[in-house]
Amino acid sequence: MTSRPPRSASIPIPRASVSTSLNRNIESLISIPFITNGARPRLQSQGNRTASDDHHRGVGVAHGVRGASSSAVSTSPVRATARSFTQPVGSHFRTPSRSAATHEPRIIRAESSRNIDPSCLPSHSSSNSPVRTRRPSTAAVQAPSIQRNRSTSISQSRSTPASFPPPAYLDHSSFKHFFQTESPVSSLVGSKADSDSRTYSGVRSPPIDSDDDSNASPPPREPPVMSVASPDQPMRLPTRWSHEYRHSSLNLSENGRDLSFAGTSCNAERDTAAATRSVHPIPPACGVYYYEVQIHSKDQKAHISVGFAGPDVKLYRLPGWETNSWGYHGDDGCSFAAxxxxxxxxxxxxxxxxxxxxxxxxxxRAFFTKNGTYLGPVFENVGRGIELYPTVGLQHIGESVKVNFGHEPFRFDIDYHVQQQRQLTWAKIMTRPLDPTLFVSAERSAATEEDAVPALPPATEQQTKQTINKLVFAYLAHHGYIKTARAFQKQTQGTAAATEGEGEGINSAVSGGGDDIEMDDVPGRSTLEADIELRTKIVNSVLSGEIDSALQETRDHYPRALVAEDGLMLVNLRCRKFVELVLETAELDKKMKAAIAREEVSTPETSELEDGMGMDVDDETLSGSETPVAANGRGGFRNGVVLDGTGTTSSLFTEAREMRSRPPSARELSTGQYEAALNAALAYGQTLDKDFKATENPEAKDIFLRTFAILTSSDPLTAGGAITEVAGHDARVQLANELNQAILRSQGRPADPALEMMYRHTAVCLLQLGLSRVGAAAFANMQKEFLDA
Amino acid sequence: MPHVPPNMKIPREEWDRRIHDVQISKSDLNRLIMDYLVIEGYKSAAEEFAQEASVVPEVDFDSIESRMKVREALQRGDVEDAIVRVNELNPETRLGSLMRIILDNNRGLFFHLQQQKLIEYIRQGRVMEALQFAQEELAQLGEHSPEFLSELERTMSLLAFEHSSSTPSAIIDLLSPAQRMKTAGEVNAAILESFSQGKEVKLVQLVKLLSWGQGMLKEHAEFPKMTLDDEAILGSGSSTSL
Structure with a gap:
């Protein structure tokens, strides 16, 4: 069992932007799709919240387990925990495989929370209760009627299940990051549960022998709520036989793996038996799930049945006799399904x-193997619509089984088998006919589904190709790949013409053919190309910090982009201009200091004064806000400046302006430049400050505040935290991307390329399918099929 | 009694949040684009794209061109030329002509190429040659496979119908450009496969996966469906401005 490559737990650093690309276009620098100003703070706060939750239920507890049970076969619980908690997103929610401090879960989480925090996926509101493993309802409704054995071997049950990483064959599932073999919380809590006498929902929970089982102990007659409705829950794998759901004639070893028959042998008519099942059901998102048992018996025909069962099958019957149970029997080699x-x-x-x-x-369908030999598929509709558990039933004294849920390598080459199944499933998906409603508008598609209009003819290959041509073309235009777009269009038209030459109007038959993406057509080439070029130019201006020119061009050509959303884009651009001015000042400040330092060598006595000079913005700000700011970043600024009253900001500018008139003999050119830059920055800052006071828009206010915060640092680019976030190059990239989107939106175009949305949408569909227990989704691995080289 | 999960509804807001959380980078998407340009043979676009997007293609661009020449030959109906060109694709191969390797490994492809040749004879009214070719080359292939045989019969029945309007569409379709494209596509895929490149365009697969995924999910949940109509791709009012 090799340890997995750390992709899943890696820090999703946005792809580095290459600002020096010779071909500067929109693409060359925009690398952070989809993060908007508005979204950022939200994501952060969620990330924080989750981090603490995880601490509760995950990492912290994992440490606890480790400490508490030295007997645990330590396959690094932390590693597995980190994996499943930081990234319980399918592999298609992938993170670039950059750095990977897998053994530092908290650090990873802090990073990832900003980018793909899994918790951002769904339903925070509902499912983030810290103590989650124990479901109150379940714990409270410990129905006594079911045959359950909790009288024996309670002492054993406190044992820690042998810990092991999810078996390697599960790597074939695109949901592999969800799977979890440890149950750290329950183990820890379990050891205390009896003495704690905790109550849930006001009901005192009965002492239960293993808390592990609490999840798997549904009320008897009611099927359990199907597990996993939201993507932030890990999926528990079977790890041990259940104490709860175990016939009293069975003895279970401490580690939950060895099961032996200890009662009086069941009667010869085979009416009765003693069965158990695993604690956790099998997540269908496994695609294929597999386990092995080693048989110990007196002879070659054991009265043992192994297989699968629903949650509440009678424990005094062999698997396969009852409804919702399926078993392979050792005494006759027969398969039994109810x-x-x-x-x-x-x-x-x-x-x-x-x-x-x-x-x-x-x-x-199920399958069995004997001593590594595949015995073929058997049964139909196994586990459809119910939770499914590994199960085993014994009948005779002297018989015992040892289960391998992945604790150790399997005898059968399950990995290869699953790989085959994956390919088969993928091939099936790929040969299914396309849904023709995919290519028509949503309204029409909906109408078709409701039989309001006649069904569409089957989608043709031609139709698919034309659609993809449009997707590709729109993508190229979106990102400003103008030369590629031009060449592509020329070729698609050439192909269409060649095909049409002798044919009977393929294009006319299929909705106008490639006409939709013709640049040459009437208003044509010049319009589109000029548009892409202009947009690229504007974006590049932002990227190189020339905000004025970006602002001007946008104003001239895409005025609507600036007024949309209450003029937020304009606020953003103006704030960025201020940032650029401040950065310039800081840069000149450095130069000036360097010059002074050089001079210092000759005239050391002037140095003190000059040093003080260089810091004046900083000092002023500090005294104005009375907060040790730089280190505090945004929060400090807010407290200091904003809460003290908005007057502070403007006085800050004014004072700072006066300050700069304090000084130096113009003996240094750099000092003069610095002053001019500072002057300009402060003047601009004052106009911004007026705007800030005028605006009622909370989002705009927020942008202003974050921008002003950079004044609290003499060197915003290295200050770290929120300040650097506002000042740094990434912020430019983000702004450039936002401006590009705003322009496109103002033209009635999609803000994100449809191609990208298609990928994302597909990924979300598959994720939901996995959560909805559609096993085939496990074998549609987008990461593998589309991204891995 | 099986427990059927309730049909849940995923609101757009929730859906959109998940959409945004999907990890996909621009360079990933660029590679998908490159894959498409290369396999579909958009050589000059692929070259430009390599420059503009700094994507390194895994093939040399010349091979795209020669592959496209094969395709074009087939789309013109010049099967002979296509075969010659395939053989030129990789003259150095010591294992013999590439075409033979490709065809040996793919009887279906060989049959379809020959069938296309037959269709071209018929299209050109060269009835005698068509008959002779069918008997000498195709009949023996048909002996081995009932599927080939029925295809052969279908093709030969073109001779009977004389292109009248009463010709069944299943037969007249053989003369359509779509038939040529189909054959050309098969050859293209076979060549790509022989170069051990992926033969199916990933973007095509993605569209298929989207279609499948939405179809399946419809049975389990209500969610905002995505369509690939012009407005979704190009935006409103796109037809003129684009």
Missing amino acids: ERNGTSYGPTFGLGDIIGCGIDFSTH
Whole structure:
């Protein structure tokens, strides 16, 4: 079991922008799609919240487990926890495989929370309760009626389940990041549960032997709520047999793996047996799930059944006899699916044999293996619509089984098998006919589904290709790849013409053919190309800090982009201009100091004064706000300046302006430049300050405040925290991207390329399918199919 | 009794949040674009794109061009020329002509190429040559496969119908450009495969996956569906301004 490449837990640093690209275009620098000013603070706050939650239920507890149980086969619980908690997003929610401090979960989380924090996925509101493992309802409704054995071996049950990483074959599932084998919280809490006498929902929870089981102990007659409705929950894998759901004639070892029959042998008519099942059900998002049991019995025909069962099958019956249970029997080699007499399936099994049980959720068929040999698929509709558990049933004294849920390597080459199934499933998906409503507008598509209009003819290859041509073209235009767009269009038209030459109007038959993406057409080339060029130019201006020119061009050509959303874009641009001015000042400040330092060598006595000079913006700000600001970043600024009253900011500018008139003999050119720059920055700052006071828009206010905060640092680019975030190059990139989107939006175009949205939308569909227990989704691995080289 | 999960509704806001959380970078998307340009043979666009987007293609651009020449030949109906060009694709190969390798490994492809040749004979009214070719080259292929045989019969029935309006569409379709494109596509895929490149365009697969995923999910949840109509792709009022 090799440790997984750390992609999942890596820090999703936005792709580095290459500002020096020779081909400067919109693309060359924009690398952070989708982060808007508005979204950023929100994401952060969520990230923080989750971090603390995770601490509760994840990491902190994992440490606890480690400390508490030295017996744990330490396959690094922390690692697994970090993986599942920081990234419980499918592999398609991928993070670039940059750095990967996998053993530092908290650090990882801090980073990832800003980018893809898994918790940002869904339903924070509902499901983030810190103590989650124990469901109050379940704990409270410990129904006594079910045959459950909790009287025996309570002492054993406190044991820690042997910890192990999810088995390697599960890597074939695109949901692999969700899977979790440890249950740290429950183990820890479990050890205290009896003495704690905790109450849930006002009901005192009965002492339960293993808290592990609480999740898996539904009220008897009511099917459990199907698990996992939201993507922020990890999916628990079976790790051990259940104490709760175990017939009293079965003894279970401490680690939950060894099960032996300890009662009086069940009667020869085979009416009764003693069964158990795993604590956790199998997540269908596994795609294929597989486990093995090693048989110990007196002879080669054990009266043992292994297989799968629903949550509440009778424990005094062999798996396969009852509804919702499926089993392979050792004494006759038959397969049983809710039947009294089995169906001939495979060889008998007994002493020393290793029997493997697999379930393929993409087909809902089971399969078994004996000593590493595949015995073929069996049963239909296994586990459709119910939670499914590994199960085993014994009948005779002297019989026992040891289960391998992935604790150790499997006898059967399950990895290869799953790989085959994955490819098969993928091939099936790829050969399914396309939904023709995909290519028509949403309204028409909906109408078709409601039978309001006749069904569309099947989608043709031609239609697909034309659609992709449009997607590609729109993508190229969006990002300003103008030469590519031109060449592409020329070629698509050439191809269309060639095809049309002898044909009978393919293009006319299929909705106008490539006409939709013709640049040459009437208003044509000049308009579109000029548009892309202009947009690229504006974006590049922002990227190089020439905000004035970007502002001017936008005003001239895309005025609507500036007024949209209450003029936020204009605020953004103006604030950026201020930032650029301040940065220039800081740069000149450095130069000036360097010059002074040089002079210092000859005339050391002047140095003190000059040093003081260089810092004056900083000093002024500090005294104005009375806060040790730089280190505090944005928060400090807010407290100091804003809460003290808005007057502070303007007095700050005024005072600073007066300050600059204090000084130096113009013996240094750099000092003069510095002063001029400072002057300009402060003058601009004053106009911004007026705007700030005038605006009622909270978002705009927020932008202003964050911008002003950079005044609290003499060197915003290295100050770190929120200040650098506002001042740094990434902020330019982001602004450039936002401006590009605003311009496109003002033209009635999608703010994000449809191609990108198609990818994202597909990924979200698949994620939801996995959560909705559609096993085939596990084998549609977008990461693997589309991104891995 | 199976427990059917309730049909849940995912509100747009929630959906959009998930959409934004999907990790996909621009360079990932650029590689998908490059994949498309290369496989579909948009050589000059691929070259420009390599420059503009700094995407390194995994093939040399010349191979795109020669592959496209094969495709164009087939789309023109010049099967002979296509075969010659395939053979020129990689003359150094010591294993013999590439075409043979490709065709040996793919009887279906070989049959379809020959079938296309037959169709071209018929299209040109060269009835005698068509008959002779069918008997000498195609008949024996048909002997091995009932599928080929019925395809052959379908093709031969073109001779009977004389292109009248009463010709069944299943037969007249053989003369359509779509048939040529189909054959050209098969050859293209076979060549790509022989170069051990991916043969199916990833963007096509993505569209298929979207179609499948939405279709499946519809049964489990209500969610904002995505469509790929012109407005979704190009925006409103796009047809003129783009």
